[in-house]
Amino acid sequence: MAYLGLVPTENSSGGKSKRGSLTKCGNTRARRLLVEGAHTYKHKANISVELLRRQEGLPKEIVDIAWQAQQRLCRRYQRLLQKGKHRSVVVVAIAREMIAYIWAIAREVVVSQVDPKTRIARLPA
Numbered sequence: 001m002a003y004l005g006l007v008p009t010e011n012s013s014g015g016k017s018k019r020g021s022l023t024k025c026g027n028t029r030a031r032r033l034l035v036e037g038a039h040t041y042k043h044k045a046n047i048s049v050e051l052l053r054r055q056e057g058l059p060k061e062i063v064d065i066a067w068q069a070q071q072r073l074c075r076r077y078q079r080l081l082q083k084g085k086h087r088s089v090v091v092v093a094i095a096r097e098m099i100a101y102i103w104a105i106a107r108e109v110v111v112s113q114v115d116p117k118t119r120i121a122r123l124p125a
Contacts, residue, residue: 004031006096022092031095038073038094045074061109069101 005026008019024031047067055063073094080090 003027004034004099006031006034006092006099034095034098035091038077038091038098041070041073041077041094043074045070059109062105065101065105065108069098073097073101 002023003026005022005024005028007023009021009023011018011020055066076097077090077094080093081087085093
């Protein structure tokens, strides 16, 4: 998460610890894409026909983690807004948690080799 700059700055002195704004260090493009993607969690979690089509051929572990993430992040988005948090703060918090799910997929799922010809055929035009 620190690589993407989605961790708070910290000013510590003695026994006191004060957290500030985001560090904004790291990969700007990746951070921007994650924050833009976090905006989609304002909608209710559901599986559309389009999503089912995109998930064809993916390992079940990835689909399960993605569904768990979608449900949790949609609930968290609404909960933080109801607490009175500013929308931009909520979106960055969701983006930060998205990174944790991406990390879980990268660590837990072993993907077998895919034939490049079939992989290209799955990508939307």
